[in-house]
Amino acid sequence: MINELDAKKFSEKDIRVYKIRWVMLTLFVIAFACSSIQWVQYSIIADIVMDYYGVTSEAVNWTAMIYQLTYAVFSLGGSYVLNVLGLRSSLLLGMLLASVGAWIKMGSLSPDRFWVVLLGQTVVGISQVFVVQAPSKLAAAWFGSKEVSSACSIGIFGGQLGIAIGFVIPPLLVKNDMDVDAVEKGMYTMLMATAVLNSVVLILIHVFFEDHPLSPPSLAQLEKEQTQEKSVSFTQSLKSLFSNPSYCLFILCVGINAGVYFAVSQLFNEIILAYYPDGNTDAGTIGLVFTTTGMI
Numbered sequence: 001m002i003n004e005l006d007a008k009k010f011s012e013k014d015i016r017v018y019k020i021r022w023v024m025l026t027l028f029v030i031a032f033a034c035s036s037i038q039w040v041q042y043s044i045i046a047d048i049v050m051d052y053y054g055v056t057s058e059a060v061n062w063t064a065m066i067y068q069l070t071y072a073v074f075s076l077g078g079s080y081v082l083n084v085l086g087l088r089s090s091l092l093l094g095m096l097l098a099s100v101g102a103w104i105k106m107g108s109l110s111p112d113r114f115w116v117v118l119l120g121q122t123v124v125g126i127s128q129v130f131v132v133q134a135p136s137k138l139a140a141a142w143f144g145s146k147e148v149s150s151a152c153s154i155g156i157f158g159g160q161l162g163i164a165i166g167f168v169i170p171p172l173l174v175k176n177d178m179d180v181d182a183v184e185k186g187m188y189t190m191l192m193a194t195a196v197l198n199s200v201v202l203i204l205i206h207v208f209f210e211d212h213p214l215s216p217p218s219l220a221q222l223e224k225e226q227t228q229e230k231s232v233s234f235t236q237s238l239k240s241l242f243s244n245p246s247y248c249l250f251i252l253c254v255g256i257n258a259g260v261y262f263a264v265s266q267l268f269n270e271i272i273l274a275y276y277p278d279g280n281t282d283a284g285t286i287g288l289v290f291t292t293t294g295m296i
Helices: 004-013 021-036 043-053 057-084 087-108 114-130 134-142 148-173 180-208 219-226 234-242 245-266 268-275 280-295
Strands: none
Touching: 021 087, 021 114, 021 134, 021 148, 021 180, 043 057, 043 148, 043 180, 043 268, 043 280, 057 087, 057 114, 057 245, 087 114, 087 134, 087 180, 134 148, 148 180, 148 280, 234 245, 245 268, 245 280, 268 280
């Protein structure tokens, strides 16, 4: 541990907070938002997707549920990449997969290619494990001790912002039309915009995003760098966490909260249309309000 005399010496000599930290945070928020847009872009227009592809509501629901499944399977791998390869590599990998998944879905514009939709959503779902866990890492690496909580909250805000956009945009672009060509045109616009947007953000991250500043922004981060060689392994850290009853209780509470939120979000279209058959666009608007009030 760093004693008080060392702390004074280090705080004067080695600790520095850079203004560019806000650029890094903004880039991350944009990246997180762009990748999250794709989560409910099919389930919020489930009735249209069902008619176009000739599939059941359960099949459409899997376009969103695949996110939870891939996260459960690959989350530990994502944590390992984030901790071993660093923030920049993890974010680049996440945005690369989000972009690849978005471009894969461009090949789904035919009523017999619903499997391409699921393939693309699976790739995008995997991308989330490299992005979702990054806000706390970014906040600790770039922000001072009095800013860490706020920076982490703003980083998480990016994902919620993307979900909110994912609720409202698809119903506006893809209309419930009897003309298959009109539906296909709307889907093309939605998918192309998503693919291009994610690709542009990937390039921005590659060019401008940095893993960490030259000097640590806080004593905690400085101590971490000073003791990095003596730090416990990834496996030991997991064992320590899951042997902590308070941590396990916290995981349970967060899991219940997230589970209810995800379930309701994915079923908005079905819930609303069951009572209001012409409420396709309204379902997206309700989803937007539902998410933004939670963000506040």
